[in-house]
Amino acid sequence: MSNTSQKHRDFVGEPMGDKPVSALAGIGEILGKKLEHQGFDKAYVVLGQFLLLKKDGEMFTEWLKDASGANSRQAGLCALCLKEWCDAFL
Numbered sequence: 001m002s003n004t005s006q007k008h009r010d011f012v013g014e015p016m017g018d019k020p021v022s023a024l025a026g027i028g029e030i031l032g033k034k035l036e037h038q039g040f041d042k043a044y045v046v047l048g049q050f051l052l053l054k055k056d057g058e059m060f061t062e063w064l065k066d067a068s069g070a071n072s073r074q075a076g077l078c079a080l081c082l083k084e085w086c087d088a089f090l
Helices: 006-012 029-037 043-052 057-068 072-089
Strands: none
Touching (some): 029 057, 043 057
16 A cells, blocks of 8 residues: 555656646645745746756755745655656656
8 A cells, every 4th residue: 555645646647747836746735836936837847956956855855845945744745756756757
């Protein structure tokens, strides 16, 4: 049995396309708006940051906490979501 959310499984299960940032696991409406105001309006833009940080989950988690005010759990869920998406599609 998986410990991931339906949102996580939906995101990781298909190509990213033009999904909004709020489609990422761990990113809800409020964090999504904070990221959008900084130019991170699409999931692929956040993926770009994840890749710039060389897929380092710890560095990405710290960046997301600083950029959006996410807590450790939210940032960790987002990092795991992006890591698993990269493992499946890159």
